[in-house]
Amino acid sequence: MNYRAWLCGAVSACALGFAAHAETITIATVNNGDMIRMQKLTDDFTKDHPDIQLEWVTLEENVLRQRVTTDIATKGGQYDVMTIGNYEVPIWGKQGWLMALDDLPAGYDRADLLPAIAGGLSVEGKLYAVPFYGESAMLMYRTDLAEKAGIKMSDQPTWTDIKAAAKAMTDKDNEVYGICLRGKAGWGENMAFLTAMSNSYGARWFDMDWKPQFDSPEWKATLTDYLDMMKTYGPPGASSNGFNENLALFQQGKCGMWIDATVAASFVTNAKDSTVADSVGFAQFPNKDGVDNHGNWLWSWNLAIPASTKKADAAKAFVAWATSRHYTELVAASEGWAASPPGTRTSLYENPEYQKAAPFAKMTLDAINSVDTKKPSVQEVPYTGGQFVSIPEFQGIGTAVGQLFSAALAGNMSADQALQAAQALTSREMTKAGYIK
Structure with missing residues (x-):
């Protein structure tokens, strides 16, 4: 499948014209394992988007929250994509601080998102962030x-x-x-x-x-x-x-x-x-x-786009890639199915390969659904x-x-x-x- 052609379907990425001069988007993210892995896999994105360059700002959790909150509240414009939680999304969405993400491509399959997760990222039916991974909590023991x-x-x-x-x-x-x-x-x-x-x-x-x-x-x-x-x-x-x-x-x-x-x-x-x-x-x-x-x-780390960004199309192209089923399959091919970002898509928990590779899959889904x-x-x-x-x-x-x-x-x-x-x-x-x- 040509991912570039797929993305051009509805996210307006083609409207960028794939300009000769690369556009840089700045992404603020948390320093946990899943986000570090995403940075290592972005060649898959940039090879189909030579006109978009990615600049990463990777921060410890408490510092990330402080910086992105200050930036968006003051309309500082430092970031084009923010990694934020389902605590911030509905509050900031109501404030008009985030861009609605209802125009992602049909191939993105919003209906595949777990209802409990998508519900926490919506305000009056509009999606204001897309989940990179979702979680509940459980006991892990030796x-x-x-x-x-x-x-x-x-x-x-x-x-x-x-x-x-x-x-x-x-x-x-x-x-x-x-x-x-x-x-x-x-x-x-x-x-x-x-x-x-x-x-x-x-x-x-x-x-x-x-x-x-x-x-x-x-x-x-x-x-x-x-x-x-x-x-x-x-x-x-x-x-x-x-x-x-x-x-x-x-x-x-x-x-x-x-x-x-x-x-x-x-x-x-x-x-x-x-x-x-x-x-x-x-x-x-x-x-x-x-x-x-x-x-x-119930928590999810999500990718959101500040309403003040001047690089909306490039930012949407990135968040669509990073939270897509395609990305899940990319992680599986690179690291194995057990490493796929959990807690966001129904299709992952219906996948026999994931069920076989991840002994914790049912416990995770049960925990999320019970919240x-x-x-x-x-x-x-x-x-x-x-x-x-x-x-x-x-x-x-x-x-x-x-x-x-x-x-x-x-x-x-x-x-x-x-x-x-x-x-x-x-x-x-x-x-x-x-x-x-």
Whole structure:
């Protein structure tokens, strides 16, 4: 198939005229494995688009969020394509900051996108970003260590099961830690995990009057158990560990369990990078005994185009290529089907080759489909979102609270002190923003 001819169908790439002078588009992206891989495969794009050059700005997650938020809010025009999450897309789409992407070519097959993922990227039926990969969260654990400890892990474990397994798997003399969890401060780092964990404990961020709930017994139980597990069975320096740091620890065989994004599954089972690739099991995100909620988590990293760009056609050509079925097949040919970007397209999960290569495929799809972002807590809430709260103020508040909880993990304050400070800080900011009357 001639991809250039396919793309010319509807994305207006042909209108570029394939000019003699190359046009450079600047792409801001996150420094995780899937995005690094995409950069290595872009010869496939540029050979069909000699008139488009790609300039990459690759940043750590917290830094990326800060930079792209500042750039788009001030209409700085620094980037033509941004890698953003499903937290930002609907908020920025409503603000008119993003270009609608309803005119991608017919061959793009928008209907193939998983409904849960596409729904989070749409405003009033218009698509404002396209997903590079989607994820929920789950437990990844060492089957060899579980067997050695005499543990049979349930497909739907409770936090009581997790605590017992963490204790049994810990062997600090050999630098094996029973559990690795995010500790690095950030609304999308430790607070993504802790918000999901709090949901599984029956907690909520706000009551129906937008009053913070950090003084609730559910939040106290969440943070207390998290700190106890991490300080007793976790690795040293955990307050500095985010997704990438924990991924490296797990791949090096230093974690008995890791609860994080489902996208990590292909990296921990890849024998080229992971020393424990043949000894990884999967289970759903844990829940608290008596709470019927496995911790809502729904995230996607997406490619979006700022409304202010002057290179819209070139940017659309790129995002269509990078999130297409063609790209999925390109990754499969280069790295194997298990490495294909997960969580975005129905066709991938119907593909027998992917099912055979990816033992985590069904668990991932089940986790994504089980998320109800309209009801993240078993209690009534005035907001939507899984591991975040879908309001503009959450980015600042979530990061500030994350800094308090990271400080508690580092031993600089107690759980009670961190929760009290979080309650006061969040109450102040929500009052200032007009939510609390």
